[in-house]
Amino acid sequence: MAKVEKKRSLSEERLRDFLREMLLIRRFEEKVEERYRAGDLPGFLHVAIGQEAAEVGVCAAMDDGDVFGSTHRAHGHTLARGTHPNALMAELYGKLEGCSHGYGGSMHLYDVERGNLGANAVVGGGIPSLVGAGLAFKLRDEPRVAVAFFGDGATNTGTFHESLNLAQLWKTKTLFVCENNEWAESTPGWQHSPVWDDMSKRALAYDMHAIKVDGQDVERVYAAASEALDHVRSGGGPVFLDLETYRMHGHYIGDAQVYRSKEDRDEAAERDPIVRLREKLELSSEDWEALEEEVHEIVEAAVEFAKNGTDPQPEDALKNVYA
Amino acid sequence: MAKVEKKRSLSEERLRDFLREMLLIRRFEEKVEERYRAGDLPGFLHVAIGQEAAEVGVCAAMDDGDVFGSTHRAHGHTLARGTHPNALMAELYGKLEGCSHGYGGSMHLYDVERGNLGANAVVGGGIPSLVGAGLAFKLRDEPRVAVAFFGDGATNTGTFHESLNLAQLWKTKTLFVCENNEWAESTPGWQHSPVWDDMSKRALAYDMHAIKVDGQDVERVYAAASEALDHVRSGGGPVFLDLETYRMHGHYIGDAQVYRSKEDRDEAAERDPIVRLREKLELSSEDWEALEEEVHEIVEAAVEFAKNGTDPQPEDALKNVYA
Amino acid sequence: MQYREAVNDALATAMRADEDVFLMGEDIAEMGGSMGVTQGLFEEFGAERVRNTPISEMAIVGAGIGAAMQGMRPVVEIMYEDFLTLSLEQIVNQAAKHRYMSGGQLKVPLTIRTQGGAGWSPGAQHAQQLEAWLIHVPGLKVVFASSPADARGLLWSSIYDDNPVIFFEHRLLYPIKEDVPEKLEPIPLGKARVVREGTDVTVIATGPLVHRALAAAEEAEADGISVEIVDPRTLQPLDEETLVESVKKTSRAVVAHEAVTRMGFGAEVAAVLQEKAFDWLDAPIERVGAKFAPLAFAPAMEQFIIPQPADVLAAVKKTLARS
């Protein structure tokens, strides 16, 4: 049933859920930028503003029991897979109540109960373990899928190559999701990858099934991800999902983007996936205000929760080194 | 001129040279097997019996000034690029007169004067340095090509992926030569690579120009290699040369090949590149005997030279660690 | 039972006892591993649980991590220690840190078997001893077995340990024999073994040096020197207590391993002993290890580089020279 529903075009209600989720992620990350600039948050952080359709479209298509791993840019996937904003914000504040209990930070978000096996700060480094999870699902004959999120820059790593090669060879239950946001830090696609304009070509080296879709259109992303997940889940082998998306802000919070032209940044407006969905849904300004209000309260509550969280004791640093 | 000549079909005389070279390599390696089994040679060795057409075809198409790197199976490339059989055999005997002065051994054959930048015992490990050499040739605007020899199994390594990706991105003067001999040690192609039956698909992930050819036909290999080298030399970017060849013997000398079916081994006869060339040239038995005789003497002389070579002193081990 | 058989027996016994234990590695199936260690396991357990892999040291370790995080107990074989250099990102940044970064949510019960060791002229890339690197990494356990019984009992414990364990075997030890009990007896990680009792000097040795130290001890005996030999067996966690106790008894210590002396395991042991047995030491702690050079091919040079029984004996006598 669920699968059938997925194939059909989405109900307006479902699309409104997507919009709420995308807006929540957007406002959450804007708040994170604000709090970081205010000096509240330690470490360094990366937001995915502009990539919400890709995140929500894929995550909404995943089933309970599916697992995933993400990157240094993982706030969106984490929220979209059900981690409470309070737990995420608390992690960014380095509190014990955080989803990684203060040990991980923004680049190492975990929530194993919800299938989040970890955001990874080594580009490409998180991919192979999703091949292993997909192998375990296959060996145990479980209808679960392991989803690996990564960026365009990651396709240049040897880890990426070995992982896709092995997954295809063994037909592991793994979905590879490439969020091609046109940048690897300060390096534009054309400067880092010979197939930057069509990342799906990467899959050809493995005879892997690939699906390419506009990553700014959450409906299309959802449909493509659903199709891909069905394919993987039913034992058809791994799939490479190529999402063309867009990084509206800097690589990290505080990135002056000296390397980026004004024109390029101005694209932002047209390519904003939230604006697109809002227009499609022809939301009345009342509904929009209501939505903003709802999201605003969630985000503010998250900050409150995080600020009142518990700081780990210094000695806690020696815990969790070994099982 | 040279290039034009290359494009034309080869003179019988040239083909006879190829046959001599291939036979020399064959008899040299058979002798190596014999001497190893007799306990003369330390370490462990890999012969490329059955792959002589691939080795000679490519090496004959290379120009003076071109450089190359090979693998654990490098006797053929080394001889075909002009290293004296005496120097090679002396290396296998661990003598100071060896092409690596006894420091390298069979898996680490060097002859820098002749462009041999080293055989590598780490699968894939030698490839990136040929990208670097090709980059240097490009930066210095030199009409030279860096050739990377590797096997089918090497295409599964991350090193391979990063190297081809970078070479294509930067259009380095590098030729990638994949000798697909259908085996990676005991692992058949279908067990180690999803595109084992058409390795040229690897190049698609980089939009790299690829040429596929029967690696048992030295004429075809020579023609394809010449075309590829011209393309690279003239700045057209790297090329992936996919040679379908065949490993007639075990992975290493002494390999019982328990993993290999009799049928598979029986193919050997039909696929022997030397038999094929000999038949094509319709060599009279006299000519053949003469050739065998000539080659035999060279090989015997090499063994003599090697046996009478100088053993390094123990303390020599501390030399050449730093420049 | 041979050392090789002991490793094989531990693997087979664990696989019979537990469906979740499975093997991944290059050429471990039909061929039974390039050292013959996994012979017979493919026949008994089949291709699903004895998995031949592509040459992808990053991905197979990463796949092991992912399967381990799903509760399986994968045992990955890295054919030669030298190729750990390719897996290190996955081992050090991923396997060792997932539990910590997740604040204790995850376990990674992965075992990585590898082997190395010189003395058979494989050259510079096939015999390095790199255990020291892993000892430097919190989150990993490191084992180095010197006898069949230890290999058998420690490998079992490694497989059932809930942390990533790097299990080092030594090429030259595979053929050594020793009587072992019918039934496998697990040996807890973190416990050293007093290999030989003595009163004048303690030799702390690992792997092959345990045997070379025994040979040296016999000779020393002839000169009336009583040598105690202690094998830490587990290098991380290190059984400092047993080591220190022995040195407090003998007042003299030699640390011996095949790895390069500089920055080798012996440095850590010396640092620990000089701190914890300072007032007991009658002589400087002597270190015995490989000389500071890569491994040369020519036997005379290779033997000069790696530590021999004579080197251990000389060190023993040196500690006794002053009193």
Added chain:
Amino acid sequence: MQYREAVNDALATAMRADEDVFLMGEDIAEMGGSMGVTQGLFEEFGAERVRNTPISEMAIVGAGIGAAMQGMRPVVEIMYEDFLTLSLEQIVNQAAKHRYMSGGQLKVPLTIRTQGGAGWSPGAQHAQQLEAWLIHVPGLKVVFASSPADARGLLWSSIYDDNPVIFFEHRLLYPIKEDVPEKLEPIPLGKARVVREGTDVTVIATGPLVHRALAAAEEAEADGISVEIVDPRTLQPLDEETLVESVKKTSRAVVAHEAVTRMGFGAEVAAVLQEKAFDWLDAPIERVGAKFAPLAFAPAMEQFIIPQPADVLAAVKKTLARS
């Protein structure tokens, strides 16, 4: 001149002096490096000599090796030390061994710059200190500069050294300032620097610990303790003479670095000192380094893990407690 500017100045000066010097690294061009170290170099030297690379740590080091073997002097930047784990095969099996395996035919004048260092909550994968690994590898030179003048003079010497040099910088040192001569003065590799003269105890420190040791020394002074501080600067080759001399003078030693204590550089120094200054030592050599845990995100835990001035002071006092 800032430490950051000093590195930049050494690069620029070398590039102006020599066409063969060029840079490769991720985001080093328009962005000027993620730490801003290469700012302005792209503008001055252009895209051919300041090369933005894909995220391919294996290939860019390998390409550096290949270009170096052609006589160029590439300087490769590995953005974070943690990613050296990906380059290690190329560094250890290739760069360090080509000269040796070729019996002296080749030189690899490659410099690899990298940086690390905790204290800013980047989490477990962005601040490790891994210099110890490289010190274990014959064929490499290892530098770790603690001041602007040292960084400038040592980097120059590293670039012009004919061997592969791993040049470690520290994230927290980039902003520190010091007066330096107008003209760059090369500093020979292999010479330690006495940072502060003292008579009671010698603190051998690297990188940031030199500065934390200075702070500790000031406090100690107040208690009438005279601390000598020696910075080896080059960890391989190690200036044992200067270290031993100082300890023979003070009879007490502390080794301090930010890397994990277990199996860290301090272990090697302690092993050397206890051997060469045995009769002079009045107390055990104390080691100060990171506690045995990955780096935690939450500041309180991270600060607890990494060594502080107070830890150095405590170690100093401990060596003086017994006399």
